[in-house]
Amino acid sequence: MGTHSKFGDYGGQYVPEALMPAIEELTEAYERYVLDNEDGFREEFGRRLADFGGRPTPLQRADQLSARYDTEVYLKREDLLHGGAHKLNNALGQVLLAKYMGKERIIAETGAGQHGTATAMAAAHLDMPCEIYMGETDIARQRPNVFRMRINGAEVTPVTTGRGTLKEAISETMRDWSRTVETTHYVIGSVVGPHPFPAMVRDFQAVISEEAREQCREKTSRLPDAVLACAGGGSNTMGAFDAFAGDEDVGLYAVEAGGSSLSVDEDEGVAPNSASLSTGEEGVLHGARTKVLQDSDGQIMESHSVSAGLDYAGVGPELAYLVDEGRVNAVNVDDAAALEAFHRLSREEGVIPALETAHAFGYLHERADNLGDLVVVNVSGRGDKDLETVVEETGERDIETAPDMDLFREVGGGI
Amino acid sequence: MGTHSKFGDYGGQYVPEALMPAIEELTEAYERYVLDNEDGFREEFGRRLADFGGRPTPLQRADQLSARYDTEVYLKREDLLHGGAHKLNNALGQVLLAKYMGKERIIAETGAGQHGTATAMAAAHLDMPCEIYMGETDIARQRPNVFRMRINGAEVTPVTTGRGTLKEAISETMRDWSRTVETTHYVIGSVVGPHPFPAMVRDFQAVISEEAREQCREKTSRLPDAVLACAGGGSNTMGAFDAFAGDEDVGLYAVEAGGSSLSVDEDEGVAPNSASLSTGEEGVLHGARTKVLQDSDGQIMESHSVSAGLDYAGVGPELAYLVDEGRVNAVNVDDAAALEAFHRLSREEGVIPALETAHAFGYLHERADNLGDLVVVNVSGRGDKDLETVVEETGERDIETAPDMDLFREVGGGI
Amino acid sequence: MGLEQAFDDGPAFVPYLAAGDPGYEESLAYVEALARGGADVVELGLPFSEPIAEGTTIQEAIVRALDAGMTPHRYFEFVEDLAVDVPLVCMTYYNLIYQYGTESGPRPFVERAAEVGIEGFVVPDLPAEEAGPLRAACDEFGLDLVFLVAPTTTDERLERMREQVSGYVYVQARLGTTGAREDVSDHTARSLSRIVDWDVPEAVGFGIKTGGHAERIVRAGADGVIVGSALVDIVAEGHANDDPTEEVADRLEAKARELKEGALRGAGRLEAESD
Amino acid sequence: MGLEQAFDDGPAFVPYLAAGDPGYEESLAYVEALARGGADVVELGLPFSEPIAEGTTIQEAIVRALDAGMTPHRYFEFVEDLAVDVPLVCMTYYNLIYQYGTESGPRPFVERAAEVGIEGFVVPDLPAEEAGPLRAACDEFGLDLVFLVAPTTTDERLERMREQVSGYVYVQARLGTTGAREDVSDHTARSLSRIVDWDVPEAVGFGIKTGGHAERIVRAGADGVIVGSALVDIVAEGHANDDPTEEVADRLEAKARELKEGALRGAGRLEAESD
Ligand SMILES: Cc1ncc(COP(=O)(O)O)c(C=O)c1O
């Protein structure tokens, strides 16, 4: 842990003046409770992560993949965390911190709904009122997650401006926060946004690599040669890497969504990928300087990925820094490879990964020969949320690893 | 653990002759590997349950419920097990046993799809071909689970006879097994069926109470006054009770589905509940003598519950016996109380339970005053699979604990 | 106990139908047609809601019969209404036997069965280990209890059955549930050889569909052939096509004759057909 | 640096519009109408794709302008095409300033802005802590850099801004993002009192909608009133109804006049209205 407002030139606090006091208050609270463990914050956080969240999550040997690649492959099973993804580590940490800060209300934005559901669960657990902003287009696309939030007692406020997706929801949440900073904490969902979010979210997620490092030594008496994690904003990524950062022989691979292509359409302002680390340029987005998918004017592009959770035009500033420094390898795989990997892991290991996670396995498949003898892959979440997308996207492609889709067509209707 | 083919008069092996050799072979394998731990079966099982399944699951204090009922309420979090329910404990145990027995193929029946998905996951994990029989009506109703099985590599064979639901699927699986006993193991999904299934499934599920008993002592320095678990076939129930069986001061409550009413319609052969322990009569069903919902002729009735996983006309013979003996209290709550409890737990604790599980919380709500100072409730599974049902059933009722359903209606369409 | 005698005159033909399939009256006519066609014993199914030992064909027959209102009480009336003089064996599942009457246990059912003239039972979900109470009731009322022997039955279990069986033994020709099949497995000869010294007749079933099958089964040493699905198929088809009862009955009678004659040929009692 | 002078003649009226909303030509006409209506400075928004500091009204104006093709390059042409002689302040987000030109950093953008005659900047996502490079470029080219002061701004941060601010200070009258509101918060007087000794004029914005609001704000001590959403509402409505550009321009001019007169009344330079 550490408190830097910057990582090299990245990071910082590019936020409206009205939010600065909240950011400063939060920075102070982060330092007091998270870093200096005042009032036993860290113990309570650890206890709740264990009892409510289900930590530690296992580090599991993947028998079939190990045989297939002739490499020891281990899975860090964040899919087993309550809610089905690593997101709860952060949401629980922030809601608890808000409680320590005396805040009375939680707000968050969500796109695919994963961060929203994690936040709603954490807020219910800690008895805090919670409001989630979500674009109306996303609400229509992600009904199960909307319902999960609602039954966890959260208000879900549809955002009707613009295209009704994540970016409008972020703006709307910022707007709420700048009206209500005194009583409200805004739970950001990844290692993005202004300081202290990138550092704080990383610290909350670092438990992934702290456990994995220990578990790997216990099970194999050594450290891995490589750690793979998918990267959207980069929170599971930083979480999976952090404790290995000082182990120079451990290769760290941030696997971004290559989407359908790495090229961009400047005229339409559309990037058919979400590979900010690989193809983005330095810029300022949502409060931080980082790598951003943008056109030559600096307008943010619409990103695209088969996986909603990776579909973001920015990336955590620390990750951008570590890539520039050469400590982290920024790589990417495309939609088809991710789908193929989704089916491969499901079928061969009995673990249905999130489509986000599947990207990491896509890279493993492409490069297993070059990753060394012992590879840890972070299974950032489970794929139940993605079934509908997978049926649709698999049907449109010729995916070798997929089951025959006839049964679904026969029975007809949606999932 | 122990091997009894009978529990009082209950249990036994009422199966077609063609299956008897398989049953005998299985009984022997159960005794050798599970009871006598030959070839280190128990260690391997325990290791795989931990690494693949995510055991131990936490015993979590429910802060809000504890305050509400002025009673210490603890949750045994089987919803965090891989796949989302206790079902994997059993499926993994049986598939592993089949492997030790040299079987080459796994079959299972499934109704709501929970046992089928657990079995498909376990089979994929252990690299065994797997075929799941499922009524075509159920296939249409439970598409997400069908898809989960398929992407885990299992064949899902639609059963088109009769009404195309669980009972036809059971018959069809028996039929397959009697053709293929030599190479195939039939993974039964609860503590039902002929010996050794009731004893064996209980032993595989007993890890729930073994852990809970230890965890309870660690956290509270005492044993609970009451343990509550929902009961369909009774596997999470027996699993949650087993280690407490000898602790006479620990009250054990098997909460059945009271459905819409405890009365039955003899003419239609329909019981609007699944409360076999409370309202059933001794009979022989699916290989065992037990309590059964049947008409006065002995024809098995169609049972009903808002929760598909409790919707079964029989119950495990050992549970029937323990109820007759007075060791276990057979109680029940109706559909509306279960729905209400579903919403209450979700909203107040941030844990969305399976509708099956919600019955146990319904009983807690009704009787918290009479259960003592420390209650453990087994959270047998998570409720993600039930979202669609809950939206529908909540909309039809006036459930006080439910969120306003307008958002769902507004956005329209199915989940 | 009279079932054994049905096998005295050479190879017996033992057809099965579900009572009440597809309706009460039709079913009476069909069973009578089988008797006319040469049945030596009729296995008359009492439909149970969970027929776990049956193939799809018979399962569907059972669903039709249940939907048409068949119950244990109606079943006994049905037996009384039947105008046949071949011995009847009641084939059903144990729960119906166990639940019948006010006193629990099999005795009331057996008593009533004896009253209406049933001579024995086949209970596919009742292995020898659980059969004590039913065997006792059968002894009390003079009825036979038939057991099934499967290709996979162990020697130890064979002994247990041998102690309790009476009437005849039902030899399952191959693995699987009931259902008509083209081939006749060579499990048959092997299975028969294992029980050759039993003192009850050996009837072979599962998968017998044609006179030719019956012939070969008997030639392999069987004392009788049991045929279910091939006959139920005729009932099902007639029902699906809405054919007049008499036509279906005629077809059943003809099929029965074919099977009976096949059996006789197998025993050298009729000239062999080239098949 | 000329912005300060715009406040010399008494309370200034500082309207905001997004350049290019809803289209290039209309937008030119609208800005010119504001000048005719009495604007002393115009804050001319350069639309950015992620306007995190704006309320819904202005966010939608930005979407319209972007959809109609507004870019930084077009923006500078727009400024050149404008026939107004009031000072222009460019209001935009830092990423657009940072990315402009081949060399990274704010210098090329500021240079070009100076060329077309822009006199200052408001950058809502650039706090004083990160403003060093932009401040330097502004100094180099003689432009002003306006900062926002919020009701929640700490004294420590006020100091940091005071060191860097020039032109005027934008006092946020209440918490929240931009957006027209009926009430004028009494945060205003309190906020103004905290910066009363700064040597730049104090313009108050957020929630000012009517001449009456403007009057009270100036009476509370403001040197000027900043009005955005109330004007953008007129543009949006005209666009929604497909009203002729001149009609909408006339409405904007009238609204500008109302606001300017309100401000003058607040300073006792026109007779007070009963409101
Ligand atoms: C399962 C899963 N993995 C990964 C991500 C990407 O987020 P991050 O890069 O912050 O880990 C998401 C976001 O929703 C997710 O749900």
Ligand SMILES: Cc1ncc(COP(=O)(O)O)c(C=O)c1O
């Ligand atoms: C979550 C859950 N709980 C309980 C049950 C009921 O089964 P049992 O009574 O065997 O535990 C099911 C069955 O599908 C289930 O999915």
